[in-house]
Amino acid sequence: AQTVTQSQPEMSVQEAETVTLSCTYDTSESDYYLFWYKQPPSRQMILVIRQEAYKQQNATENRFSVNFQKAAKSFSLKISDSQLGDAAMYFCAYRSARGQGAQKLVFGQGTRLTINP
Amino acid sequence: KAGVTQTPRYLIKTRGQQVTLSCSPISGHRSVSWYQQTPGQGLQFLFEYFSETQRNKGNFPGRFSGRQFSNSRSEMNVSTLELGDSALYLCASRSWAGTEAFFGQGTRLTVV
Numbered sequence: 001a002q003t004v005t006q007s008q009p010e011m012s013v014q015e016a017e018t019v020t021l022s023c024t025y026d027t028s029e030s031d032y033y034l035f036w037y038k039q040p041p042s043r044q045m046i047l048v049i050r051q052e053a054y055k056q057q058n059a060t061e062n063r064f065s066v067n068f069q070k071a072a073k074s075f076s077l078k079i080s081d082s083q084l085g086d087a088a089m090y091f092c093a094y095r096s097a098r099g100q101g102a103q104k105l106v107f108g109q110g111t112r113l114t115i116n117p
Numbered sequence: 118k119a120g121v122t123q124t125p126r127y128l129i130k131t132r133g134q135q136v137t138l139s140c141s142p143i144s145g146h147r148s149v150s151w152y153q154q155t156p157g158q159g160l161q162f163l164f165e166y167f168s169e170t171q172r173n174k175g176n177f178p179g180r181f182s183g184r185q186f187s188n189s190r191s192e193m194n195v196s197t198l199e200l201g202d203s204a205l206y207l208c209a210s211r212s213w214a215g216t217e218a219f220f221g222q223g224t225r226l227t228v229v
Binding site for chain 1: 148
């Protein structure tokens with residue numbers, strides 16, 4: 001079974017600075033997807049960024065980028081120019097590309113990010 | 118395009134009762150999955166439905182069940198509620214060929 005580990009329960013950063021959230025995962029599969037979701041106090045899970053395992057290029061979405069190291073099974077999220085609205089719980093998630101595992105997300109325990117003004 | 122809608126947003130139930138939660142997916146999405154979120158266990162997969170068929174089920178007791186209707190709306194039911202069932206229940210929908218899942222705002226269930 002796949003597992004996802006986020007080793008940082010809490011992180012804080014000054015507004016306008018850069019912060020990196022860590023995520024490692026364990027799988028024997030070669031084809032899968034990785035995601036970062038954000039959950040603000042409103043509770044709704046919002047997709048931040050996704051990465052297909054077959055793509056070597058790291059995904060980027062505006063101020064958000066990932067460092068995907070497939071061999072090391074590492075998938076970190078970098079937030080540049082942090083804004084107050086970035087404060088939330090961040091979850092790393094894994095989904096298989098095929099088979100029964102393709103029907104579910106496996107989540108890490110989350111990292112609570114605080115932005116200091 | 119409307120997002121994923123979950124109703125109700127909040128529920129308070131008594132131990133031993135049963136509860137039904139509803140999820141309306143994004144129009145055109147045929148896959149609906151459910152997750153339980155608690156402070157202790159985090160986010161755990163409950164089950165997934167596609168075209169009215171349950172394709173996958175997580176490691177939860179039989180008290181947790183679900184179904185999906187022909188319009189892709191889904192319901193989950195929890196019978197004989199226990200205090201430990203208090204949680205945020207999240208529903209997500211995905212299109213047939215889509216990569217990412219889109220979540221609703223969740224239903225906060227409190228069992229007293």
